[in-house]
Amino acid sequence: MIGILSLGSGNVASIRNMFDRLDVQTASVREKDDLTGITTLLIPGVGAFDETASVIAQRGLSSVIKKFSRHSYVVGICLGMQLLLDESEEGSRRLPGLGIIPGVVKRIDEKWLPRVPNVGWDEITSAEDQTNDELTAILTRNRFYFSHSYVASPSSAKNVIAHASSSQKVIASIQSGKTLGFQFHPERSQRGGMELFDWLARRDENVNR
Amino acid sequence: MLIDDYSQKKQRTIVALQLLNSRLVKTTKFKSPVYVGDPLNAVSIFSDLEADEILLSSIRLGRRAPPLDFDLLSLISKVSSTPLGYGGGVLTVDNAKQLIDLGFEKVILNSLLFDNPREVEKIATALGSQAVVASIDYFNFDTLVANGGRKKLSGWNLDLAVDHVHNLGAGEILLNSVERDGSRSGFDLQVVQKIKDLTSRPLIALGGGGRDDLDQVLDEHVSAAAGSMFAFFSNQKNVLLNYPSRGVAGSSQVRSDSLPALGGVIRTPPAMRLGQSMCERCLINNDVPGSGLELSSTCQYCEFHEELNLKFPTGEMGENLLDEFCKSLIDHKGPKRLSKYDCILGVSGGVDSSILLHELTKRGVRPLCVHFDNTWNSPIATENIYKVMSATGADLITYVADNHEYDDLYKAFLQAGVEDIEAPTDIAFMGVLYREAERQKIKVIVEGHSFRTEGVSPLGWLYMGGAYISSVYKRFAGKRLRHFPNLSLYKFLKWTLISKIKRVRPLYWLDYDKRVARTFLAKSFGWKWYGGHHLENRFSAFYHSFFLPKRFGIDFRTIELSALVRTGLESRGNALLELSAPRDFPRVSLAYVKNRLALSDAEFDALMNLPLNTYRSFRTYKPVFEFLRPLFLILMNRGYVPESFYRKFCLK
Numbered sequence: 001m002i003g004i005l006s007l008g009s010g011n012v013a014s015i016r017n018m019f020d021r022l023d024v025q026t027a028s029v030r031e032k033d034d035l036t037g038i039t040t041l042l043i044p045g046v047g048a049f050d051e052t053a054s055v056i057a058q059r060g061l062s063s064v065i066k067k068f069s070r071h072s073y074v075v076g077i078c079l080g081m082q083l084l085l086d087e088s089e090e091g092s093r094r095l096p097g098l099g100i101i102p103g104v105v106k107r108i109d110e111k112w113l114p115r116v117p118n119v120g121w122d123e124i125t126s127a128e129d130q131t132n133d134e135l136t137a138i139l140t141r142n143r144f145y146f147s148h149s150y151v152a153s154p155s156s157a158k159n160v161i162a163h164a165s166s167s168q169k170v171i172a173s174i175q176s177g178k179t180l181g182f183q184f185h186p187e188r189s190q191r192g193g194m195e196l197f198d199w200l201a202r203r204d205e206n207v208n209r
Numbered sequence: 210m211l212i213d214d215y216s217q218k219k220q221r222t223i224v225a226l227q228l229l230n231s232r233l234v235k236t237t238k239f240k241s242p243v244y245v246g247d248p249l250n251a252v253s254i255f256s257d258l259e260a261d262e263i264l265l266s267s268i269r270l271g272r273r274a275p276p277l278d279f280d281l282l283s284l285i286s287k288v289s290s291t292p293l294g295y296g297g298g299v300l301t302v303d304n305a306k307q308l309i310d311l312g313f314e315k316v317i318l319n320s321l322l323f324d325n326p327r328e329v330e331k332i333a334t335a336l337g338s339q340a341v342v343a344s345i346d347y348f349n350f351d352t353l354v355a356n357g358g359r360k361k362l363s364g365w366n367l368d369l370a371v372d373h374v375h376n377l378g379a380g381e382i383l384l385n386s387v388e389r390d391g392s393r394s395g396f397d398l399q400v401v402q403k404i405k406d407l408t409s410r411p412l413i414a415l416g417g418g419g420r421d422d423l424d425q426v427l428d429e430h431v432s433a434a435a436g437s438m439f440a441f442f443s444n445q446k447n448v449l450l451n452y453p454s455r456g457v458a459g460s461s462q463v464r465s466d467s468l469p470a471l472g473g474v475i476r477t478p479p480a481m482r483l484g485q486s487m488c489e490r491c492l493i494n495n496d497v498p499g500s501g502l503e504l505s506s507t508c509q510y511c512e513f514h515e516e517l518n519l520k521f522p523t524g525e526m527g528e529n530l531l532d533e534f535c536k537s538l539i540d541h542k543g544p545k546r547l548s549k550y551d552c553i554l555g556v557s558g559g560v561d562s563s564i565l566l567h568e569l570t571k572r573g574v575r576p577l578c579v580h581f582d583n584t585w586n587s588p589i590a591t592e593n594i595y596k597v598m599s600a601t602g603a604d605l606i607t608y609v610a611d612n613h614e615y616d617d618l619y620k621a622f623l624q625a626g627v628e629d630i631e632a633p634t635d636i637a638f639m640g641v642l643y644r645e646a647e648r649q650k651i652k653v654i655v656e657g658h659s660f661r662t663e664g665v666s667p668l669g670w671l672y673m674g675g676a677y678i679s680s681v682y683k684r685f686a687g688k689r690l691r692h693f694p695n696l697s698l699y700k701f702l703k704w705t706l707i708s709k710i711k712r713v714r715p716l717y718w719l720d721y722d723k724r725v726a727r728t729f730l731a732k733s734f735g736w737k738w739y740g741g742h743h744l745e746n747r748f749s750a751f752y753h754s755f756f757l758p759k760r761f762g763i764d765f766r767t768i769e770l771s772a773l774v775r776t777g778l779e780s781r782g783n784a785l786l787e788l789s790a791p792r793d794f795p796r797v798s799l800a801y802v803k804n805r806l807a808l809s810d811a812e813f814d815a816l817m818n819l820p821l822n823t824y825r826s827f828r829t830y831k832p833v834f835e836f837l838r839p840l841f842l843i844l845m846n847r848g849y850v851p852e853s854f855y856r857k858f859c860l861k
Binding site: 187 | 217218219221256259261283286287289290291292293309310311314334335336337338340380381409410411428432536647780795797800
């Protein structure tokens with residue numbers, strides 16, 4: 001079953017809606033015990049890095065999620081993807097992320113894009129050495145909606161699956177083992193998002209088969 | 210600006226919609242709101258048309274900030290798979306957070322930017338800059354306003370304001386020209402150019418945009434937002450929701466086989482049961498009212514079909530008759546002509562009305578097209594109308610139902626326990642056509658019906674009439690209809706007998722094969738097939754694919770497939786096979802119906818399990834029609850009412 005980390009804020013509602021469209025059931029994960037029976041954990045996120053990172057820490061979920069990611073699927077979306085890394089430039093407290101994928105989160109440099117924040121639709125280009133053909137096929141044949149001021153910067157290029165077509169610096173998707181991250185918002189990316197969520201749902205079903 | 214590794218991409222084309230008392234409206238210069246339709250329906254249409262983004266704002270009529278209707282906004286968020294923004298009445302960081310939690314991507318702030326800048330800062334910090342759109346409403350570079358255009362902001366100009374909102378942490382700047390709102394006179398390029406150099410934040414230009422202006426304003430720095438362009442078909446403010454199709458490479462259709470079948474599959478009753486007899490020629494069985502199969506091995510519908518067949522020949526003779534008919538329409542023009550139009554044609558975006566429009570215009574007829582929008586249109590319907598109208602150059606008038614009254618009316622019909630829950634749309638459609646014919650002094654209404662491909666619906670499956678509709682509404686909604694374009698007996702007789710408005714079905718003369726017509730329309734106009742008869746409307750789809758089969762075991766495909774078998778367009782074996790295929794009604798579509806009608810699951814289930822009822826429990830005109838049968842026989846023979854009308858309503 002797919003579980004959505006529900007910390008009382010962010011895009012949980014629209015993520016659930018997109019799965020409803022596909023007729024896929026999801027569960028809310030609020031605390032450690034809710035992870036029972038969950039085989040894919042989605043980490044949504046809108047807002048500030050520090051705020052969400054501190055909620056995760058307060059609920060004692062940081063190490064739980066990290067442990068979970070060793071044997072099950074974790075998918076971070078937007079801020080949820082940034083939380084997968086070690087730390088972020090955003091916020092004054094410099095709280096640590098989940099540290100599942102080595103790297104940091106940086107503010108988008110105005111040299112990378114004509115307008116910051118990066119808001120709008122973009123196509124996606126897969127990284128040269130990416131190892132997830134099934135996923136990149138879906139990513140590269142659709143367009144996706146981005147809305148962010150910060151961007152992931154993994155330490156190793158081997159964790160990069162794809163970047164936004166308009167700028168190589170805008171990392172669109174990262175992966176390490178069973179953990180995936182998407183900088184864009186699949187839940188608001190129309191048929192591209194639907195196709196991507198459908199892929200996640202089928203991948204999850206295969207675990208339970 | 211020097212940018213590393215950047216490949217140019219254009220910014221967004223954004224739909225900007227306005228809300229007023231949970232209705233969708235469009236203003237001109239921030240004033241005189243025109244009703245446009247239902248917000249849920251519009252958002253789902255624009256989302257399905259893959260609009261880049263949808264920005265909603267509640268407008269205020271008085272001094273007070275508009276209320277925040279979180280229930281409505283939550284439903285709107287549910288029907289959208291497109292990014293959403295909302296503005297109007299967002300006064301605190303908690304308001305803003307609540308919107309984001311409902312699934313909105315951003316909040317749009319205007320008055321608050323000047324009334325309470327500290328709160329704006331808090332919102333930007335809590336939600337991130339990308340979630341805050343600063344809307345700057347202006348008349349010109351030195352005249353800014355707030356409170357929906359009511360309050361002049363003295364001491365401000367665009368330069369200062371852009372700097373101000375930049376410092377507050379707004380992620381995007383929406384330049385909203387009051388003067389151009391609703392005018393379609395073009396975007397304010399001068400101001401946009403100036404502001405472009407003052408800020409590095411994404412810019413959105415709003416006000417004055419038409420389809421031809423998009424290319425002038427859109428570039429890698431500026432997004433374009435518009436309302437009228439997407440809400441109206443022509444400058445006369447005829448509502449027709451539309452959005453330009455996107456030619457982005459690589460974004461191919463999701464292959465249907467790559468997605469799992471959506472839930473809610475309903476098995477129709479098997480074609481044959483014990484003790485059931487079926488017409489030897491078509492698929493009508495003795496469950497169909499009026500089949501006459503207890504007396505004969507072929508059904509009454511086949512017999513009626515043959516009668517019509519004799520009366521309306523096709524082939525060369527039919528072509529000639531159609532040409533003659535068209536000529537007679539055109540000849541009405543000349544010095545004494547009453548109208549610049551030759552006839553009225555109701556359009557729905559479906560195949561019948563689209564092909565009829567083509568057949569008429571290619572023969573030189575100038576029809577006035579009328580669309581009745583019951584606010585449950587699918588995006589394909591509005592898109593098809595837009596394409597066919599643009600290609601044929603015919604004029605269009607639209608009539609948009611009052612969304613609240615219409616939803617109450619549907620609810621009343623569900624509560625009545627009857628089959629005929631789609632009767633209101635059929636009646637309103639006729640009502641609107643007659644009204645427009647009367648107003649424009651047009652004497653002929655052409656209808657896109659074809660007995661050869663659609664058949665005639667059995668009276669026991671669908672009864673409709675003006676008195677029936679008002680009596681169901683009165684009993685269950687407890688009110689009188691105020692906006693519904695009803696067809697009362699008095700008006701019907703007046704329009705028929707005194708105004709002498711005729712109803713003609715020109716497709717009867719054509720060798721009409723829908724499959725051929727669909728291919729032709731797709732090729733010539735970019736028209737799209739919506740996958741099944743009546744599925745161009747969301748409520749109609751619910752009625753045919755869920756309500757009728759589930760509650761009454763009725764499948765209208767029996768009627769259509771039977772007609773095709775009689776015409777020889779389909780073999781009986783194939784038709785039987787097609788009829789036994791299950792009807793799909795996706796769960797999200799069912800959820801949409803419940804949301805629109807504000808029904809909980811339990812309330813909906815209760816309605817679906819009410820005792821079955823019929824039109825006979827309500828006041829109808831049927832007895833009057835039966836009494837006036839001789840009059841209607843004359844009217845039918847003179848072409849004022851169709852044969853099927855006479856047969857259904859005037860015979861006992």
